[in-house]
Amino acid sequence: MSALDLSQFLPYRLSVLANKMSAQLATVYAERFNISIPEWRVIAVLGQFDGVSADFVGGKTEMDRVTVSRAVAKLLKKRYIKRRFQISDRRCSVLSLAAAGKHVYADVVPLAKQYEDALTVVFDPTTFAQFNAGIDRLQAQLAAVEGDLF
Amino acid sequence: MSALDLSQFLPYRLSVLANKMSAQLATVYAERFNISIPEWRVIAVLGQFDGVSADFVGGKTEMDRVTVSRAVAKLLKKRYIKRRFQISDRRCSVLSLAAAGKHVYADVVPLAKQYEDALTVVFDPTTFAQFNAGIDRLQAQLAAVEGDLF
DNA sequence: CGAGTATAGTTTCAGTTGCAACTATTCTCA
């Protein structure tokens, strides 16, 4: 019987790595600001793109409608973000960071960068670039095989 | 205000990539055999290491006790695996694939390998080896910075 | 021995997740 060594299997290896990394990073902001990973992602997008819709956030973060909707609801309750709706299209929300949210963003961004730096010391710049190129190629290939599975 | 581009941020990039990959792979066996990702991982370990304990499976798969316990319970109900307990230590389970589970394993392993191959065509062997080395280095570095976070 | 500690595994509980169905609004084109 043909065997499979999980520890050498790419999807599994990436899953373990990414989950540990996300969880470790989350400890940096989770209890400090009482926000979850989806909530942080919403804040991260709004820090970069102010006044966008929930769907735009979903597109940027690859989170689905529902996850974004609930993250937005929690952030509104915590007053980390504000919401209006477009006059021209009242279906579309217009999200932006409230003062408290800007503080979270300003505090977390350097920590996140520090964390990334603390990990990527294992790469010299060229190797890191190659690793990133690998991620991009896999990402593209994922989309290519999509649907077309066996 | 210093900004963070999520789409260029390593933990985020890996998270998106790994989640998509796992989800895509799961479609290969999910409805075909009615098993979840944790259940497949248990089967994968038992295909490689017959007669091990639930904790051993947890160690190999990086899944916690609870996740393994529940996956095992479901696989038992579906008669994909069998369970005994050690005579010398009745706390320790002794898990092994039942006939149906062996079939699942025998069917899924080639599909999983095909899937991996379909993705890694984007790499020549050397590049793939370098990419894997990168994963290993990051994995090691994750453990190194552990606890020691800011 | 036997009280205290450690280990394997399960259960409870509270929170999260995603699909599908829903509301509300806007667009399309006969």
Add this chain to the structure above:
DNA sequence: TGAGAATAGTTGCAACTGAAACTATACTCG
């Protein structure tokens, strides 16, 4: 125009999740 399709977002539901408490068994050392 206005009926039907499309889009933005929310909610109900059922399954999944992990932390903490629990059961049961085995080990340790005074």
